[in-house]
Amino acid sequence: MRPVIVGGAAVELYTQGAIVSGDIDVITPWQETFEVALEKEGFVRSVGFGAFARGFQHQEFGFGVEVVGRQLMEGHADQDRVLIIDLEGGGNVSFIALEDLIADRMGQYNAPPNMRDDMLQQAAELLKLAETVDKAYLDRRISDETGGDFSLLFLENYVNAQNNS
Template sequence: MEELSSKFGILAEISEKFPKNKKPVLVGGSAVEFYTRGTCKSIDIDVLGDRDSLEKVLEKMGFSKTGRHWFYTKEIGIEIVGDSTEGRRVNEILHEGKLIRILSIEDLIVERLNACKHWKSQYDCEQAQVLAGAYSDKLDREYLRKRMKEEDLEMELIKI
């Protein structure tokens, strides 16, 4: 759990540098790792946010860029995978008193199913199933169906 805590500690420190509505949004495997409390692991931190602003903050904090990733330590890399959360829901959580924005469970399931379908990634299929199972009583199923339809994932719903 220490690795999990340090990932979110790093993200919380980065997020502190931005106003509330401009904070980066955690997506991808580390978001799954958060929601599954470390059951599913990720090796990097994927975020959505303004690339130029994020890169400036990362540089000021002492991160260095190697390929697509920004590293402070060689164990944890940060990748800026996009800039918009338009059409998606974002949850806000407090980590050690600091606000972190994270993609909703429903949108994360859609993200994982897209990888499952288009990249033929069995691991992403399994992550979608784990999330859907763990949060089945909390999911906004109407919103999930709408998002899956938008992404042409109706058939993937059968898998979860």
């Protein structure tokens, strides 16, 4: 499995900058190798109050990178759905699939001890801006990530209520 960008940076990509993130969260089974590569590119391990536990900062670029896990969605995401974007000049970068990202935001919305309205709002914004989604897959992933507490229908109703207010 290749490194995959998840979290806020993926939200920023899928919302075309409507929601901005200050860091890049990455999933990779090769954390140590990835961190050595970051250091070679000028990233420095975050230290001190407020630092990410596994994060690196780049002073010149003004953002951080953090390895947040070894497996995409703890192995629940379909690897074939990962979005691979070719970069000018060669190379490519991988992003979590839109459906898995929406499900992740719903899971964070549902996380105790309190509901995170910002995560519900991000899930709604992602759904509104999506050109196409696999609704059956998305519904299953939302249910998985929320322990069955929420569904795609809940999110669609939320989006519709926002549009009508």
